[in-house]
Amino acid sequence: MITLRLSTLKRMRTGELGYWWRSLGGPPPARPPLGGPAQADVVIVGAGYTGLWTAYYLKRARPALEIVVLERERAGFGASGRNGGWVSGFFSGPARVYERRGGRAAYAALQRAMFDTVDEIAAVLTEHRIDADFVKSGRLRVALDGGQAERLRRELAQSRAHGLIEDDLCELSAEALAGRVRVEGARGATFSPHVARVHPAKLLAGLAATVERLGVSIYEDTPVSAIGPHEALTPAGSVRARWVVRTTEGYTASLRGLKRALVPMNSSMIVTEPLAAAAWEEIGWSGHEVLGDGAHVFVYLQRTEDGRIAIGGRGVPYRFGSRTDGSGETAARTVASLRARLGAMFPPAADAAIEHAWSGVLGVPRDWCVSVAADPDSGLAWAGGYVGEGLAAANLAARMLRDLVLDEGDALAALPWVGRRPRRWEPEPLRWAMIHSVYSLYRHADRVERRTQRPSRLGGLVDAASGRA
Numbered sequence: 001m002i003t004l005r006l007s008t009l010k011r012m013r014t015g016e017l018g019y020w021w022r023s024l025g026g027p028p029p030a031r032p033p034l035g036g037p038a039q040a041d042v043v044i045v046g047a048g049y050t051g052l053w054t055a056y057y058l059k060r061a062r063p064a065l066e067i068v069v070l071e072r073e074r075a076g077f078g079a080s081g082r083n084g085g086w087v088s089g090f091f092s093g094p095a096r097v098y099e100r101r102g103g104r105a106a107y108a109a110l111q112r113a114m115f116d117t118v119d120e121i122a123a124v125l126t127e128h129r130i131d132a133d134f135v136k137s138g139r140l141r142v143a144l145d146g147g148q149a150e151r152l153r154r155e156l157a158q159s160r161a162h163g164l165i166e167d168d169l170c171e172l173s174a175e176a177l178a179g180r181v182r183v184e185g186a187r188g189a190t191f192s193p194h195v196a197r198v199h200p201a202k203l204l205a206g207l208a209a210t211v212e213r214l215g216v217s218i219y220e221d222t223p224v225s226a227i228g229p230h231e232a233l234t235p236a237g238s239v240r241a242r243w244v245v246r247t248t249e250g251y252t253a254s255l256r257g258l259k260r261a262l263v264p265m266n267s268s269m270i271v272t273e274p275l276a277a278a279a280w281e282e283i284g285w286s287g288h289e290v291l292g293d294g295a296h297v298f299v300y301l302q303r304t305e306d307g308r309i310a311i312g313g314r315g316v317p318y319r320f321g322s323r324t325d326g327s328g329e330t331a332a333r334t335v336a337s338l339r340a341r342l343g344a345m346f347p348p349a350a351d352a353a354i355e356h357a358w359s360g361v362l363g364v365p366r367d368w369c370v371s372v373a374a375d376p377d378s379g380l381a382w383a384g385g386y387v388g389e390g391l392a393a394a395n396l397a398a399r400m401l402r403d404l405v406l407d408e409g410d411a412l413a414a415l416p417w418v419g420r421r422p423r424r425w426e427p428e429p430l431r432w433a434m435i436h437s438v439y440s441l442y443r444h445a446d447r448v449e450r451r452t453q454r455p456s457r458l459g460g461l462v463d464a465a466s467g468r469a
């Protein structure tokens, strides 16, 4: 049973937009809603990373374009303001799905494009002087038991078959890991340099301010109820445009006709108070690598610039009927479970107060793979389905959208995210039952691995049955 010392929770807040916005004193002042019907060259629905990067690259390529971004709540209200801050060169979905579109070479090219994307983001941040606590220090995936160790080794072997070399992804012994960061009970880890850490809300706020400086109009409190050819419908009237770009990710199910396109999967996070210097001395982690474990129901962590640990995980995986919970309030049992996993990995942080807990939704397509598409006839375009790996992917997807909308630059448009149409999710109650079963079975597989110290066959079967692998 999980017990929590009261002192670790007494100052905790749950819900709202999460710690990242609070650390900036809240989101910037609200932008006005759309005042009435409008016309533009491009209208973008959703002001998260995908929408804002798309506006950015289109405006950079064609400064004369009239670009309007419509946001139901506030820019960064969605996953883009609430995430774990891993700017990862890796992406969601099984290789076999992408390899159907262009074979191994296309998949390898996509992987390289994603690795380059981490540097592309760094370059834009430097050019526009956006301070987002960006550090490209790599990713550690830590094996906490024998099962995780074996699975990480298998993944490493598979990555070699897909062209990754030692410099892209390598194995670290328990001793080598401890030289970077001391994780209790770790059996070793894999390391990749192609991942950076960022403060998600600083990135979002800096990007929004940059696109506004370039001349893009962002309207907040402007819900779009329907998207049709060359048109987005709002309470203030319709916005007509040559292109209508949908970037609504985990919230897509609320749009007419798109109920089963992407499911909103929940992810929850907690953040500690700043740890004392003595605790950091024991833990190490001076490199600020992002860090996760190798469990099926994994956790992801970052050491923040101001000396806290932020840790996230799945929590309650999904709400019936693809409901999304705007306030981000997080179940007590999810907070307790994240707290317990943090304390088990980092005993010197076990007594640290938890200052904030929050949740958000990410968009999951039925085949767990990203897609980007644009239809010149209807003018409808969209990108998303990043599952939990959207920070860097949104940037690459936005550059693909730019090329498709402007009908130029064949290289990115040839990559296997482009032009896919994943099949729809099952109707309820099947959808709810499937997703909850998948996560109960994964949790069971993790318990089996802790007990037996070997990879669970069940985990592999669930991967295959759910389409995740």
Ligand SMILES: Cc1cc2nc3c(=O)[nH]c(=O)nc-3n(C[C@H](O)[C@H](O)[C@H](O)COP(=O)(O)OP(=O)(O)OC[C@H]3O[C@@H](n4cnc5c(N)ncnc54)[C@H](O)[C@@H]3O)c2cc1C
Pocket: 045, 046, 047, 048, 049, 050, 051, 070, 071, 072, 073, 074, 075, 076, 077, 078, 079, 080, 081, 082, 083, 084, 085, 086, 087, 088, 222, 223, 224, 225, 247, 248, 249, 250, 251, 252, 254, 255, 266, 267, 268, 269, 300, 312, 359, 360, 361, 362, 363, 384, 386, 387, 388, 389, 390, 391, 392, 393, 394
């Ligand atoms: C807790 C959590 C942790 C995560 N951690 C990581 C991580 O560490 N690394 C990583 O790579 N990814 C992570 N992700 C995923 C990542 O944050 C997302 O993939 C990414 O932010 C998606 O960006 P987006 O712009 O496509 O969607 P969002 O940021 O969700 O933006 C969509 C926007 O559309 C708006 N909208 C929706 N419907 C409408 C409508 N009808 N009208 C107008 N506006 C609308 C929403 O209000 C929202 O602002 C995490 C996600 C969560 C929830």
